[in-house]
Amino acid sequence: MQIAARFIKEWTILDVSGDIDLSHSPAMRKALLGEIKEKHTPRVFLNLKNVRYIDSSGIASLVEGLKASRDLGSRLILYGMNNSVREVMQLSRLQKIFEIYDDEEQALGS
Amino acid sequence: MSLADQVGQTQILLVFGFFGGKVRGGRKSIKHGRNISCGKCAFHSELLLKLQMESNPKALALVRAAVERAAEVLNFQEQESRGIVRSVDEALANIIRHAYGGKAGCPIEVTCRHLHSTRDGGCVNGIEVVLRDSGVRADPAKMKGRPLNEIRPGGLGLHFMRQCMDEVEFSRKKGKNQLRMVKYVAPAATAAAPGGE
Numbered sequence: 549m550q551i552a553a554r555f556i557k558e559w560t561i562l563d564v565s566g567d568i569d570l571s572h573s574p575a576m577r578k579a580l581l582g583e584i585k586e587k588h589t590p591r592v593f594l595n596l597k598n599v600r601y602i603d604s605s606g607i608a609s610l611v612e613g614l615k616a617s618r619d620l621g622s623r624l625i626l627y628g629m630n631n632s633v634r635e636v637m638q639l640s641r642l643q644k645i646f647e648i649y650d651d652e653e654q655a656l657g658s
Numbered sequence: 659m660s661l662a663d664q665v666g667q668t669q670i671l672l673v674f675g676f677f678g679g680k681v682r683g684g685r686k687s688i689k690h691g692r693n694i695s696c697g698k699c700a701f702h703s704e705l706l707l708k709l710q711m712e713s714n715p716k717a718l719a720l721v722r723a724a725v726e727r728a729a730e731v732l733n734f735q736e737q738e739s740r741g742i743v744r745s746v747d748e749a750l751a752n753i754i755r756h757a758y759g760g761k762a763g764c765p766i767e768v769t770c771r772h773l774h775s776t777r778d779g780g781c782v783n784g785i786e787v788v789l790r791d792s793g794v795r796a797d798p799a800k801m802k803g804r805p806l807n808e809i810r811p812g813g814l815g816l817h818f819m820r821q822c823m824d825e826v827e828f829s830r831k832k833g834k835n836q837l838r839m840v841k842y843v844a845p846a847a848t849a850a851a852p853g854g855e
Contacts, residue, residue: 567722570751571715601722603747604814632740639821640814 549599551579556656559591565598568606577609584616584624592617593655597628602636614646623647627655671710703771703786706731713754713764713791721768722747725787728770732785734843741822742785742841748815749789749837757793757835766791773840784824784842796835798828 549566560583568576583589592613596602610626617624627649629637637643649655706728711717725746729739750766758764766789773784819826825840 567719569715569718569722569747570754571718601747603744603751604818605751607814631737635737635740636744636818639818 549575551576553579553583558589559593559656560587560589561593561595561652563595563598567601568599568609569601569603570605573603573605573609576606577612580609580613580624581616584613584620584622588620589622591623591625593625593627593652595628595652596626596630596633597651599628599630599633602633604636604640607636607640607642610646611642625649625655625658627651701773701775701782701784703773705769706772706785707768707770709768711766711768712762713758713766713793714762715751715754718747718750721750725768725770729785729841732772732783732843734785734841738822738841738844742787745819745822745826745839745841746787746789748818749839752815753789753791753793753835757791757796759794764791764793773842780845782842784840787839789837789839790831790834792834795830796828796837 549564549568549572551565552563554561554563562579562583564576566572580592580594583592594610610624613624625647628651629648634643637646637648647658649658707724709721709724711721722743726739726743729742734742746768750768753766754760769788769790771786771788773782773786775782819839823839823841825838827838829836829838
């Protein structure tokens with residue numbers, strides 16, 4: 549898994565690629581919470597377009613990020629999910645809890 | 659970065675097979691095949707894949723790839739294959755985190771078998787995945803997962819397994835934890851599965 553950050557206005561886009569599994573979810577958690585809790589970024593976008601797989605530890609990191617963003621009044625926005633990632637969100641019944649968009653244009657325009 | 663680079667020193671011993679044969683007269687086993695029962699009907703099973711791995715999270719990507727291929731060989735639909743892979747991955751993650759407490763280098767065995775049987779004039783195919791570990795005794799009574807209406811991290815792995823697989827059974831055998839999961843091929847795809855004619 550790899551994570552790269554882009555910055556638009558005062559927002560941050562985290563481009564994640566590869567598999568978010570037990571081996572890699574701690575790195576994503578660190579990046580996500582770093583933006584939300586340490587940098588107080590008002591909008592954090594997670595681009596999942598190139599994520600092939602996410603497991604329950606990855607979902608747990610997303611939930612932690614969501615809770616932190618709600619506590620701080622910021623927004624965590626997800627986009628670009630493939631079928632595999634969507635299925636996991638549906639199995640977790642989290643698809644209506646997160647802000648989810650199809651692509652970057654929609655996400656940035658939200 | 660290549661998969662080999664990601665995995666580093668992780669080693670997995672793989673045994674591939676498509677062993678077995680037709681079962682006649684209720685014999686218990688012929689060659690490498692064996693008979694098992696689901697309670698409703700008898701299945702013949704053939705070894706597809708056997709992995710001996712260590713409790714290293716970096717090995718999970720390799721196991722996912724191998725199990726995905728095994729599911730494809732049996733003509734599972736894409737969504738079902740993803741469910742099987744997800745279930746095995748979550749089960750292994752639970753073994754690494756809970757049975758072995760995050761300790762690396764502990765043994766885990768993954769065995770995939772092709773199940774097939776004739777029932778009601780049709781052919782039933784499936785995959786049986788058995789995971790064995792020598793970690794802390796697992797208590798099935800305590801394995802409930804979290805209620806899905808609670809929005810909090812954790813507790814989803816077991817839920818994924820139960821959602822994606824048709825059978826999920828925990829047991830303790832010969833001092834080892836054993837998790838057996840079975841997924842049956844949807845009827846439309848069964849006719850084309852190996853041994854499904």
